[in-house]
Amino acid sequence: MDFFMTYIVPVLIVLGISAIFAFILAFLGEKLKVEVDPRIDKVRAHLPGINCGGCGFASCDAYARALIEGKAKVGDCNPTPDDDRAVIAELLHVEALKVQRKVAAVYCAGTMGEASKGIYHGHEDCTSENIIAGGVSFCEQGCLGGGTCVQACNYGALSMDEKRGVPVVDEDVCIACGACTQACPKKLIGLIPVSAKAHVACSCKSGGKQAIEQCTTSCSSCGLCAKNCPVKAIKVEGNLARIDYGKCNGCSLCATKCPRKCIVAREYGTDNRD
């Protein structure tokens, strides 16, 4: 009897309660099933299903639901191949938008080796380092070289250039999910069209003399790029040149005119920042 009370009854109680709830849930789940739009599953089938979060929704399922409800656009998902995108657009009865494939690009040419404020001995992580007075790099906006973005990338598209201490993007692998742009505490990674011919590899906002003194490849906000651009695609705002890729015609004249070599000409799949 003791054995029965000590070992069998507790097990029976727990099993009994589990069984009761299991039956209630099974019954309710079948009886009170909420019909969902069958298109959601169809749309979902044509999404990559990697739940990268680049579209701004928690998962591919959530994005598919938002598409059906009209809260998202077909072009919001970067990793979807063009033919799948066309199928989804047909399901939704909207016109398939031709979306330019994007890749991640780093807005810094590397500050490692430049003058630094001190030595950082903490956890090897940019976010941690950034919390302590914005990191030890002399450049407030510069890359800390901790490799947080490399860890954030689930596809192995980023690697650290040890010499310059900045991440390098493998454009064949990058799916432009945007995980690295979120991970970087300095917001140094952005998404640019894969066909872009020039890229500003600097985020320094000091401008002028201070920018020249603290880094060899900083944007000194001289404005030569903006002056020379034939289609007026470059603007110097907040002491920093930025290219509007909607207007850029790909002449890469800015890269040749930049006296600081912070605008770099680029080709698909190459990294010309040296």
Next chain:
Amino acid sequence: MTITILGIIISALITNNIVFSQTLGICPFLGVSKKLKSAAGMGLAVTLVMTVSTLFTWVINKYVLLNLDMGYLRVIVFILVIAGLVQVLDILLKKFLPALYNAFGIYLALITTNCAVLGTAMLFGGDAPADIVTTFVTALFTGLGFLMALAVMAGVRERMETAHIPRFFKGFPIALLAAAIMAMAFFGFSTFSLGG
């Protein structure tokens, strides 16, 4: 009776506030208090689940566990009941009150592992359980106290977004400081006692 109920309400809401005095449910208190809207959703979901699950666990405790002298089974049984109830509520709300279901959002499912809910259930599922009315009222107002704590914190944090705060304190550190100051304010109520 009314005085007792009033005392219970004030005690559950303020003097023994589940977050500030009993330090239960700290995770959602800090995690879901950035926006007033989500804080309200979380608070309401907790209130609902807390009330329903405490009633169920009270019954199971009194008529099953205590009868069989198996108080040690409480934690595992209560967790089972809470988890099952949350799922049942999830299904029922989805079917019959979709608006409320959407207002709760993801928080309803998250409550399964909320320590405030289990804590309240354990509080009334002791060896000498209180009567059912006291249990119901206290559970309800403990939940509302949780809702109030989240709403107050969300209000403070929304203000802090625009305030001038030293760079090192921005974000989470200042939220912890605000929570500490608020908890001290609530500590001031602890000397109050209502007769009856």
